[in-house]
Each structure stands twice: as structure tokens, then as C-alpha cells.
Amino acid sequence: MVLGRTLAVALVGLTGHVVEVEAHLAPSLPAFTLVGLPDASLAEARDRVRAAVTSSGLPWPNRRITVNLSPATLAKSGSSFDLAIAVATLVGAEVLDAAAAVGVVHIGELGLDGRVRPVRGVLPAVAAAVAAGHPRVVVPHANAAEAALVPGARVAGVGSLAEVAARYGAEVDVPELADATLEAVPAAPPRGVLDLADVVGQSDARECLEVAAAGGHHLLMVGPPGTGKTMLAARLPGLLPDLDEADAVEVTAVHSVAGTFDPGGGLLRRPPFEDPHHTATPASVVGGGSGTPRPGAASRAHRGVLFLDEAPEFSTAVLQTLRQPLEHGELVLHRAQGAARYPARFQLVLAANPCPCGKAVGKGLECTCRSEQRRRYFGKLSGPLLDRVDLQVELQPARAGGAEGEPTAVVAGRVSAARGAARERLAGTPWRTGAEAPGGWLRERLGADASLLGDLDRALDRGTLSMRGVDRVLRVAWTLADLDGRAAPGRSDVGRALLLRTRGHGA
Incomplete structure (x- = not known):
């Protein structure tokens, strides 16, 4: 066999695209070529993969190796393709069982000592793989808990390339390496619920x-x-x-x-x-x-x-x-x-x-x-x-x-009830909250009483409100009605919403 195949995932924003990783081994002068629109960090995978394979005690094929990341028109970035490239190359060299690696998604960066290092974006990548019909996923140990959050995913956590090779039938000693950890961007410390x-x-x-x-x-x-x-x-x-x-x-x-x-x-x-x-x-x-x-x-x-x-x-x-x-x-x-x-x-x-x-x-x-x-x-x-x-x-x-005000728990109870009323009203629409509903849709549900919009029309004529502002005042009026337990806003809700928007100026 001169062709090895496996799968990886390319992330563009939060959208994951399953990528087929193909490795073609030709009897020619030794070389390693990576094609398929890789960026600089992905192009460097050639050196990381070669060093990781030899450090793991696996034979490196002295052939002309061409690795293609398909679809070739999709730009790809990052080091998460390292593991898939190594597996495809070793399958093409007949070091690993081809049938075992086909259809499996491999995600992970390789260290020069063969260690599999964690990467970012594993959750959306695994979710995209499962949605595309590829539930079997191999990820670094440090990412296994995150990948397991995706329903339907069959996750295998690995610590080294040698461990992956042993899974696929290679006769290799699996070294005991400490699990690599991902350097996270410093996040804000966790906040408790602060009381209002x-x-x-x-x-x-x-x-x-x-x-x-x-x-x-x-x-x-x-x-x-x-x-x-x-x-x-x-x-x-x-x-x-x-x-x-x-x-x-x-x-x-x-x-x-x-x-x-x-x-x-x-x-x-x-x-x-x-x-x-x-x-x-x-x-x-x-x-x-x-x-x-x-x-x-x-x-x-x-x-x-x-x-x-x-x-x-x-x-x-x-x-x-x-x-x-x-x-x-x-x-x-x-x-x-x-x-x-x-x-x-x-x-x-x-x-x-x-x-x-x-x-x-x-x-x-x-x-x-x-x-x-x-x-x-x-x-x-x-x-x-x-x-x-x-x-x-x-x-x-x-x-x-x-005077001290109400605690958070009391106010949150009213907020939950109001959101429940809005959710019931917006059922069957793509909107979740009153702030997302368009003004035209809200106007249709005001009924035949045109006097409700009189204050808004006058504010619009004076230039106090724009057309966008009118819609946003209507959204607040519906929220006020939800908080008070009414099915629809009245004129007082519209006037109050106008005051809340303008800080009382020009109302």
C-alpha cells in the first residue's frame, strides 16, 4: 500500500469541516510535501511529525511523501492536524493497520518526543465530526473531558503517538510520558452570584x-x-x-x-x-x-x-x-x-x-x-x-x-417569570427574548388601539426617536408588560418605556 487515509477537522470560526488526510508514499528521493492550503504553523507539521515518529521508536519511511488535506480549497491553520498527518503517513508505510484508522478523526499537536499535546477548539471540532457521521475521535488526554461533552462522541484520549500506534496494531513500546497541558488564555476569576x-x-x-x-x-x-x-x-x-x-x-x-x-x-x-x-x-x-x-x-x-x-x-x-x-x-x-x-x-x-x-x-x-x-x-x-x-x-x-433594595434571588424570580412569558409568546419564532423580536411583529400584536403609538409618533416627529428607536421602545414596553404579568402593553407601558430610553429628555 502506498496511500494512507484518516480524518481531521478544520475550524473556521465555530464551524468545523471534516478534512480527509491522505498520505501518498512514492519510491523516489526522500521528501515530505504538505498540500491543501496549510498556513505557516501547519506547514511546520512536517518537522514535528518526522521527529515524533522517530522518537516513538517507529520507522520513518524513506520515500517521497505527499500529504494532501482535502478539500484543498479550504484554508487550514493550526497544529491540530499533526496527529492525523502522522497516522496517515504510517498507514501508507504499512506500519499501522489501514482499516483501523479509516473513519477515525484524529485531533492533536505532536511534540518532538512523540507526546500528543492538547489544542484549542476541541468541543466544536468534535461536534462537527459527530454531526458529519464520524463519532470515533482520538484526542489528547488533556482534551478528552472536553470532547466527551459532545453527545454521541466515542472519545479515546491518548498521551503519545506510540500509544496511538499500539492501538492500530504496531509493535512498539509505549513510553510513560507526563500528559501535556494546554496553556489557557488567562480568564477572569470565577465570580460568585453578587447580591443586588x-x-x-x-x-x-x-x-x-x-x-x-x-x-x-x-x-x-x-x-x-x-x-x-x-x-x-x-x-x-x-x-x-x-x-x-x-x-x-x-x-x-x-x-x-x-x-x-x-x-x-x-x-x-x-x-x-x-x-x-x-x-x-x-x-x-x-x-x-x-x-x-x-x-x-x-x-x-x-x-x-x-x-x-x-x-x-x-x-x-x-x-x-x-x-x-x-x-x-x-x-x-x-x-x-x-x-x-x-x-x-x-x-x-x-x-x-x-x-x-x-x-x-x-x-x-x-x-x-x-x-x-x-x-x-x-x-x-x-x-x-x-x-x-x-x-x-x-x-x-x-x-x-x-433604603436597602431587594436581594438578587427575589428580582431574579420576577425576571424568570417575565422571560417565561416572552418565551411563550415567541414560541415558533427564531427569537428568544423581547429585545430580539422585530418591531413590525410586535406592532401586529398590539391590537386595534392606535392611541398606544401616539406618544411614539410625536417623539418621532420631534426627532427625539428614530425609526429604530421606536421599535426598541416597543420592545421595552412588552418587557414591562411581561414583568407586570399583562398579556400586552398599555399606553402607560409605552410611555414608561419612552422615559427609560430618553432619561426623561424630550418625552
Whole structure:
């Protein structure tokens, strides 16, 4: 036999493509050629595979070896193809049993000593393999727990190439090597459920937070330093319900590709919370990188919360790149070799001071900022961005003896009931929350009472609202009705939603 075959998986974004790895061995001058649009890290597999094979005590065929990664038109990147290339080459050299390796997906990077090292993105890769009808998967030991999360997968964890060869009938001694571990991207430390009762006063902001949680709405909080903006934002994930099975798999897949997933805890069931620093670059927030782009904070916050503290301090480029995910719930990152899609349906929470010095409260007598400084400060939050924010609230400095609010558990109960009502109303549609439903669909369910939209029509005529703003006010009105247990919003809900959007200005 001069041809060996096995399978691997190429990831483009979160989409996995099963790749057939073919190794052709010809009786000619020894050489190793890798074809099929490999990137630089994949092209280096030639040297890693050769060293790993010889270090494992297996014979290296002195022939002209051509390895093809099919389909050849699909760009491929990363070191996860190493194990499949080695297996296909050894099958072609008749060192391994061909029948045993056919139809098996191999994922893993090879060390020069023959060790099989873990790689990122195993969860979506294995899910793609199982969906394509290839449930038998060989992965590094360190990735086995993650791969086993995919229903229907028959996972074999291995520590070395020699162990794989022994599985496929080669007579080779399996060395005892310590399992390699994957260097994960530093993730935020796990957060417990922070209690909303810790926030003293700020009843208006607490109400906006509850409405945001119930409908999946975006929120802007404006107030001087120390009024509780960060505390409120950090407590929003505790109000959100657990992720369902489909969302948990999707969120976990994003974190697997990003390298921030610990498989020891199983699927991620709680909504994630991302709070990048205001010095973050566009690539770190929305994703990027050379070759195949990696997910950024916006995608890691999928089905959770993305919090931008001191939002006007972020670069304009970062703020403007958020407009696409806010509108479509996904990020499409284009590169020369293709485009990668990552889900990014998050709740955006913005926090800002009233001015650069933060003292423009009430009449602002202590404020030292000039008028042009104030305009420049808030000008960073452009009109198109703010037009996509459903709720805006102004926080005032807390006063001594302020009343304690309800704890997280009580508010989360109301949020869960409201989300249940919205889910029942949206059953049979592609939308999950009130913030996702289109305005036209919501208008059809308002009934024949045209007076409900009178306030919105007047705000539209005055220029206080755009057409997008009208739709978003309607979504908030439906959320308010869900929180109050009503089947549909009334005029008071529409007026209240308008006030919550405009902070009372122009209403």
C-alpha cells in the first residue's frame, strides 16, 4: 500500500469541516510535501511529525511523501492536524493497520518526543465530526473531558503517538510520558452570584437593571464616580437565568476556541460576564489576529453581559465595531483567506461619568470641565451606537440612610417569570427574548388601539426617536408588560418605556 487515509477537522470560526488526510508514499528521493492550503504553523507539521515518529521508536519511511488535506480549497491553520498527518503517513508505510484508522478523526499537536499535546477548539471540532457521521475521535488526554461533552462522541484520549500506534496494531513500546497541558488564555476569576441587596438606594437604576435582565436589553448608566454603576453591572448576570442546552454548548464552544474554557466544570451553564479595560484594542474586543481570527471579548460574552466601564474612554474604533453585533448578534471577521463567524448576542452595559471630571451633578457648580470638553467626552458615544441602547438611566450620589433594595434571588424570580412569558409568546419564532423580536411583529400584536403609538409618533416627529428607536421602545414596553404579568402593553407601558430610553429628555 502506498496511500494512507484518516480524518481531521478544520475550524473556521465555530464551524468545523471534516478534512480527509491522505498520505501518498512514492519510491523516489526522500521528501515530505504538505498540500491543501496549510498556513505557516501547519506547514511546520512536517518537522514535528518526522521527529515524533522517530522518537516513538517507529520507522520513518524513506520515500517521497505527499500529504494532501482535502478539500484543498479550504484554508487550514493550526497544529491540530499533526496527529492525523502522522497516522496517515504510517498507514501508507504499512506500519499501522489501514482499516483501523479509516473513519477515525484524529485531533492533536505532536511534540518532538512523540507526546500528543492538547489544542484549542476541541468541543466544536468534535461536534462537527459527530454531526458529519464520524463519532470515533482520538484526542489528547488533556482534551478528552472536553470532547466527551459532545453527545454521541466515542472519545479515546491518548498521551503519545506510540500509544496511538499500539492501538492500530504496531509493535512498539509505549513510553510513560507526563500528559501535556494546554496553556489557557488567562480568564477572569470565577465570580460568585453578587447580591443586588449590596447596592444601597438607586431605585431607578435597579428598575432599569431588572428590565434589562427581563428583556435582554442594552443599558447605559450615567453618574458621578462612586454611585454604584460598576456594582450594578456586575450583578446583572446574577439576574439572568441559566443557559439552556443549546446555548450552553454554543457558549462553551466559543470559550474553547478562545482557550478560556476549563473542561473540569462541564458545559458553561451561567451567562458569561466580560469587562475589558478601556485601553483594549478593537481586536481584543471583537476578535482578530493573523490567519484565522480568534474570538474577542464580545464573542466570549455571547448570551451574557459585555460591560464597558468608563465607556467614553474606549477608542472610537472599539465602540463603532460593536454596532454589527448589537444589530445582528454575530461578528463576521474578514481576512484574506476567508471569513470567520462568531456568535455575539450579548447584553451591552455602558457606564459613563457625566463629564470628564465626574462632578457635573445637579447644577454642576463643582465641575471644572469646559463645554467643549463635555461635548468631546460624550461625543465618543456616537448617535448610531446610542440608538441601539434601549435603556438609559442617570444615577445620583447616594445619601446616608438610603433604603436597602431587594436581594438578587427575589428580582431574579420576577425576571424568570417575565422571560417565561416572552418565551411563550415567541414560541415558533427564531427569537428568544423581547429585545430580539422585530418591531413590525410586535406592532401586529398590539391590537386595534392606535392611541398606544401616539406618544411614539410625536417623539418621532420631534426627532427625539428614530425609526429604530421606536421599535426598541416597543420592545421595552412588552418587557414591562411581561414583568407586570399583562398579556400586552398599555399606553402607560409605552410611555414608561419612552422615559427609560430618553432619561426623561424630550418625552
